[in-house]
Structures are given as C-alpha cells and as structure tokens.
Amino acid sequence: MKYKVLFFLLLFFGSLQAQQTQTERLRNHLYLLASDSLEGRMAGSNGGLKARQYLLKQYQAMGLEPYRDKYIHTFKASNQAMILGAGINNELANIVMVIPGNDPELKEEYIVLGAHYDHVGVKNGKIHNGADDNASGSSALVEIARQIYAHRDQLKRTVIIAAFDAEEEGLFGSKALVNYMDANGDIKKVKLMMSIDMVGWLSTGGALSLEGSSTLKDVDNFLHQLGEKKGITIRTKSFENSIMTATDTEPFAKAGCPTLAVTTGLKSPYHKPEDDADLIDYDGLNLICNYIAELTLGLAADNPPLVSSQRLAAKHQNHLRPFEIGLSLGFGRAGFRYPGSAFYGKTGLEGHIGITTRLNYKRWSLQAEALYNIERMPKPNLDGTVSDVFGNYSKETHSSLFVPVSLLWNVTASGLFYLGAGANYRLLLNHTDIYHSNLWGFHYTFGFKLGQLKISVMKIFQLTPYYIDNTKPKTKSLQGGITLTYML
Ligand SMILES: [Zn+2]
Structure with a gap:
C-alpha cells in the first residue's frame, strides 16, 4: 500500500x-x-x-x-x-x-x-x-x-x-x-x-x-x-x-x-x-x-x-546634430568695475531667460543666444565708488537684451564637455538717459551636457563704458552666471 x-x-x-x-x-x-x-x-x-x-x-x-x-x-x-x-x-x-x-x-x-x-x-x-x-x-x-x-x-x-x-x-x-x-x-x-x-x-x-x-x-x-x-x-x-x-x-x-x-x-x-x-x-x-x-x-x-x-x-550620439535649439534659464552676479581705479564694485544679482541656438561642425560649435536679462546692481557714485563713507550703497535695476555669440570647442565628439569664448552685445532697455544703450563686451564660457540638459558657466566683461557723459568715471560692468539650457 x-x-x-x-x-x-x-x-x-x-x-x-x-x-x-x-x-x-x-x-x-x-x-x-x-x-x-x-x-x-x-x-x-x-x-x-x-x-x-x-x-x-x-x-x-x-x-x-x-x-x-x-x-x-x-x-x-x-x-x-x-x-x-x-x-x-x-x-x-x-x-x-x-x-x-x-x-x-x-x-x-x-x-x-x-x-x-x-x-x-x-x-x-x-x-x-x-x-x-x-x-x-x-x-x-x-x-x-x-x-x-x-x-x-x-x-x-x-x-x-x-x-x-x-x-x-x-x-x-x-x-x-x-x-x-x-x-x-x-x-x-x-x-x-x-x-x-x-x-x-x-x-x-x-x-x-x-x-x-x-x-x-x-x-x-x-x-x-x-x-x-x-x-x-x-x-x-x-x-x-x-x-x-x-x-x-x-x-x-x-x-x-x-x-x-x-x-x-x-x-x-x-x-x-x-x-x-x-x-x-x-x-x-x-x-x-x-x-x-x-x-x-x-x-x-x-x-x-x-x-x-x-x-x-x-x-x-557619436556626433553632434548640425543644428540645435534650446530654452535657457540662469542666474548669476553682476557689478561694476572701474578700470584704472582702485575701487571695485560691489556685486548684485542677475537673472536671465531666453533661447540658445547652435550650429555644429565636427567638434566646433557656433553658439548664439538671445537672453532677456535683469540685474539689480549697486549704483555707482560719481567718484567711481559704490558706497558712501559709511559703506551704505543704493541699488538700481537694469533690464537688457543680451546677445552673446561664442565659438565652442567640444572636448568629446558627443559634446559632453565644451569650452569657448566670444563677443557679446547688450541693448540696455532702461536708464538710457544717463547710460549708453548699446554695450559691447567679450566673455568666456565652459559647460557640460547631462542628457537633454546643458549646464554652462559664462564670465562677461563689458568693454563699453556705462556713462554717456564722459566726464564721469569709466564705469563698466562685469557679470558671471550659470545657465541651464534644455535642448529641444
Ligand atoms: Zn547587467
């Protein structure tokens, strides 16, 4: 059984x-x-x-x-x-x-x-x-x-x-x-x-x-x-x-x-x-x-x-697309500098938003951006300083259209890292009674790519003096910021 x-x-x-x-x-x-x-x-x-x-x-x-x-x-x-x-x-x-x-x-x-x-x-x-x-x-x-x-x-x-x-x-x-x-x-x-x-x-x-x-x-x-x-x-x-x-x-x-x-x-x-x-x-x-x-x-x-x-x-991608376009958003610091003077400007905050485009050829990229920029900067004094004797200073807000054009070198074939430099133009939209509205400058930049996102840093030196009245100090601006660009 x-x-x-x-x-x-x-x-x-x-x-x-x-x-x-x-x-x-x-x-x-x-x-x-x-x-x-x-x-x-x-x-x-x-x-x-x-x-x-x-x-x-x-x-x-x-x-x-x-x-x-x-x-x-x-x-x-x-x-x-x-x-x-x-x-x-x-x-x-x-x-x-x-x-x-x-x-x-x-x-x-x-x-x-x-x-x-x-x-x-x-x-x-x-x-x-x-x-x-x-x-x-x-x-x-x-x-x-x-x-x-x-x-x-x-x-x-x-x-x-x-x-x-x-x-x-x-x-x-x-x-x-x-x-x-x-x-x-x-x-x-x-x-x-x-x-x-x-x-x-x-x-x-x-x-x-x-x-x-x-x-x-x-x-x-x-x-x-x-x-x-x-x-x-x-x-x-x-x-x-x-x-x-x-x-x-x-x-x-x-x-x-x-x-x-x-x-x-x-x-x-x-x-x-x-x-x-x-x-x-x-x-x-x-x-x-x-x-x-x-x-x-x-x-x-x-x-x-x-x-x-x-x-x-x-x-x-083992090569870059010939044309790229993306939406950019960033922030940084902005201030005045006084060439030939012992004074340095205090810095304020800046923010920017706009469009980034790129033309790519092999490892080279020509990048053009159109950014709306708002800066809240210390207001310069006539003697080239930004504060009174007590260290207090007032601020003013500038809005501008900022167009940097950069030549970039991509370190990797897929554009994972890049660095470059270029010239820029800024159209100042307010305070144009005392400041030049057309401002020119140069910049350098570097960045990297994380999927669809590009993260870049740019340092900007303005060459055109701010004041229209040339008896006033040769005040120029200096900006540095980080930009996130979502490539479409
Ligand atoms: Zn596995």
Missing part, C-alpha cells in the same frame, strides 16, 4: 515536471544560473562557461536555428587580458540564434533581443551570484524565445536572440555582435534592439521600464495599452539618459539602431553578494516574459508598425 502511494506520487510529480509552467521554468533557470557553483559567471571563467552551456542547451532543445550557421560566436575583448586578468580560462562568446520572418520583404528586417549572462564573479572572497543582474534577463530571454518560436508563423520580420558575454567589463559581447553584424551587412537591417537587463524586481519598483521609446515613432500608446492587457504597469522613458549606467543597447544605438532598455530598475543589491535567487519576483518575471514576447510578436508582424524616429539618446 505504502509503495503504491509512493508510485502514484512519483507519477504525479513526473507529470508536473512535464507540464511545468513558465514561472516554474524561470525559477529553475534562475536558481541554476545564480547558484554558487557558477561562481558569479565572470566572463571567461569556468562558471561563465557553465552558464553558456546551460543556455545553449535550452535554446537548442527548443529548436532555434543558429545565426549565420553558428550558435557560439567567440570574440576577443580589447585589452581583455588587462580587464579580465587571471580569471580568464575560456574564450569569450555570445550565443546567437535566429527565428526567420515569413514576409518576403520584411524578413530582411531584424528585431534583436539580447540579455547578458555574465556577471562579476568572486570579489573579496565572496561569490556575486547576480540573480537580478542578469540571471533574470537571461532566464527571461529563454522563455521569451520559446514563446516567439511557438508563434513563428506570425513573424514577418526576423527575430535574433542573443545571450551576451562580457557585458560587465564594458559591453564587449554586444560590441562584438554589432561589429560582426556590420561586417556581414546586417546591422543596417536592425529595426529595433531590446536589452533585457535586471528584470527580477517588478513588485518592488511597481513597473517595468522601457527606456528609449522615443527612438521609435508613435509606439508609446501601444506600449502602455499592451501593459494593461497583460496586467503589467509600463513606465516608458523617451531616452536612456543616465550617464552612470549602460547596457547592451549602447553599441546598437551608437550604430544608429532604435533601442529599448527593458528593466525593473536598480532595486536589487546591485553588484553585491546579496543579489540572490530567493529575492527574485518570479510572478513578475513571468508577466515580463509574456509582455516582451507579445510586444516582439506584434512589432515583428508590423502591428503596430515599426519605424525609427531617427532620434537617439544624447549619450548615444
């Missing part, structure tokens, strides 16, 4: 095994990839190789075809010996598969789905399992591929599935695939690349982030509606703007491809030994797989249409 029960129990669990749910499969993949025996899956390590072999077996078992006749695409990272050091025992390699589209024309267009399977290995004697980063994305990609493959008859476009190696050391796997696709004339066919990186913490963040939705035309509504349909909150971000983080979208974006970075955000113990499999939200991961699979099937069937907006995140 006892044995009979055991037999039925075995039969029962055996059949469960055969009809595992996607959530159960995800849990299995993830616990395996993030287990201590893989020692943190560092690129080139034996643990990294085990992860690759496990994933390859999964993809081959479901019947996926290799991309360009090989599943394993080995590559060398630039200065890999220096980066990976003694930890490297094996070649670095991506696993790349293809699910061909069926439309005679659209099958020549690709959607690439990628997830890196490497992590940072063992640090200070502690295994970093990288359950969220990125056993979660690697596991999800297997199940997403399974769903897409099951519905491959619906595909018009071709889907490429890529498990990347050596992301953590500098996106080497995705860079290698971009180079390989470029050499084979395939990179121009990539209409969308999605990187699934850190997707294990849905319930904590409350939403799945899709960063880069503005690299495609008119998909935002669809992305949100599909989320409602699949029971998952979607947060879209127009562009990947963080300069602190990067994922495998980057080499594709720099090659001009529209990209979406798919993530539940930096919620897990990021790059810490505590990033373990028991903390992962498996139900959330299950929802994410369903969502990305259906999104990919939709876009691959051209429903909704998949069209590049021709726009890229600022950090992904």
Whole structure:
C-alpha cells in the first residue's frame, strides 16, 4: 500500500515536471544560473562557461536555428587580458540564434533581443551570484524565445536572440555582435534592439521600464495599452539618459539602431553578494516574459508598425546634430568695475531667460543666444565708488537684451564637455538717459551636457563704458552666471 502511494506520487510529480509552467521554468533557470557553483559567471571563467552551456542547451532543445550557421560566436575583448586578468580560462562568446520572418520583404528586417549572462564573479572572497543582474534577463530571454518560436508563423520580420558575454567589463559581447553584424551587412537591417537587463524586481519598483521609446515613432500608446492587457504597469522613458549606467543597447544605438532598455530598475543589491535567487519576483518575471514576447510578436508582424524616429539618446550620439535649439534659464552676479581705479564694485544679482541656438561642425560649435536679462546692481557714485563713507550703497535695476555669440570647442565628439569664448552685445532697455544703450563686451564660457540638459558657466566683461557723459568715471560692468539650457 505504502509503495503504491509512493508510485502514484512519483507519477504525479513526473507529470508536473512535464507540464511545468513558465514561472516554474524561470525559477529553475534562475536558481541554476545564480547558484554558487557558477561562481558569479565572470566572463571567461569556468562558471561563465557553465552558464553558456546551460543556455545553449535550452535554446537548442527548443529548436532555434543558429545565426549565420553558428550558435557560439567567440570574440576577443580589447585589452581583455588587462580587464579580465587571471580569471580568464575560456574564450569569450555570445550565443546567437535566429527565428526567420515569413514576409518576403520584411524578413530582411531584424528585431534583436539580447540579455547578458555574465556577471562579476568572486570579489573579496565572496561569490556575486547576480540573480537580478542578469540571471533574470537571461532566464527571461529563454522563455521569451520559446514563446516567439511557438508563434513563428506570425513573424514577418526576423527575430535574433542573443545571450551576451562580457557585458560587465564594458559591453564587449554586444560590441562584438554589432561589429560582426556590420561586417556581414546586417546591422543596417536592425529595426529595433531590446536589452533585457535586471528584470527580477517588478513588485518592488511597481513597473517595468522601457527606456528609449522615443527612438521609435508613435509606439508609446501601444506600449502602455499592451501593459494593461497583460496586467503589467509600463513606465516608458523617451531616452536612456543616465550617464552612470549602460547596457547592451549602447553599441546598437551608437550604430544608429532604435533601442529599448527593458528593466525593473536598480532595486536589487546591485553588484553585491546579496543579489540572490530567493529575492527574485518570479510572478513578475513571468508577466515580463509574456509582455516582451507579445510586444516582439506584434512589432515583428508590423502591428503596430515599426519605424525609427531617427532620434537617439544624447549619450548615444557619436556626433553632434548640425543644428540645435534650446530654452535657457540662469542666474548669476553682476557689478561694476572701474578700470584704472582702485575701487571695485560691489556685486548684485542677475537673472536671465531666453533661447540658445547652435550650429555644429565636427567638434566646433557656433553658439548664439538671445537672453532677456535683469540685474539689480549697486549704483555707482560719481567718484567711481559704490558706497558712501559709511559703506551704505543704493541699488538700481537694469533690464537688457543680451546677445552673446561664442565659438565652442567640444572636448568629446558627443559634446559632453565644451569650452569657448566670444563677443557679446547688450541693448540696455532702461536708464538710457544717463547710460549708453548699446554695450559691447567679450566673455568666456565652459559647460557640460547631462542628457537633454546643458549646464554652462559664462564670465562677461563689458568693454563699453556705462556713462554717456564722459566726464564721469569709466564705469563698466562685469557679470558671471550659470545657465541651464534644455535642448529641444
Ligand atoms: Zn547587467
């Protein structure tokens, strides 16, 4: 009797095994990839190789075809010996598969789905399992591929599935695939690349982030509606703007491809030994797989249409747009100076608002701004001082139109840092009975770019004396301020 029960129990669990749910499969993949025996899956390590072999077996078992006749695409990272050091025992390699589209024309267009399977290995004697980063994305990609493959008859476009190696050391796997696709004339066919990186913490963040939705035309509504349909909150971000983080979208974006970075955000113990499999939200991961699979099937069937907006995140641009325009707002200090006199002016406050435009050529920019400026400055005395013998001084307010034209040198090709100098014109709008209304000067400036925002500092020296009456002291003004410009 006892044995009979055991037999039925075995039969029962055996059949469960055969009809595992996607959530159960995800849990299995993830616990395996993030287990201590893989020692943190560092690129080139034996643990990294085990992860690759496990994933390859999964993809081959479901019947996926290799991309360009090989599943394993080995590559060398630039200065890999220096980066990976003694930890490297094996070649670095991506696993790349293809699910061909069926439309005679659209099958020549690709959607690439990628997830890196490497992590940072063992640090200070502690295994970093990288359950969220990125056993979660690697596991999800297997199940997403399974769903897409099951519905491959619906595909018009071709889907490429890529498990990347050596992301953590500098996106080497995705860079290698971009180079390989470029050499084979395939990179121009990539209409969308999605990187699934850190997707294990849905319930904590409350939403799945899709960063880069503005690299495609008119998909935002669809992305949100599909989320409602699949029971998952979607947060879209127009562009990947963080300069602190990067994922495998980057080499594709720099090659001009529209990209979406798919993530539940930096919620897990990021790059810490505590990033373990028991903390992962498996139900959330299950929802994410369903969502990305259906999104990919939709876009691959051209429903909704998949069209590049021709726009890229600022950090992904490897050259400057020929023309830029932005809205500027800033503040600073303003005062008088008295050339040839021992007196220095006290300073007051200034604020400005206006428009900034730029013409860019290679690393050079010609910048012209039109700013409405208000200054509240100490009023100068006839002897060239600003205060009475007791140190008291009165102030007056100047309003003006200020037009600085600057020649800028961009230190990086994407214009991340810049410095320059130029000439400026100021049209004084009040007190013109005693002061010149046309004032000329020069300035120097430097600044940097943070996503769509430019932050710059300018120091301005006025050359035209203030007073019309030239018997009065040669009073000139001096300004310095900071300007925030939102580039459109
Ligand atoms: Zn990652």
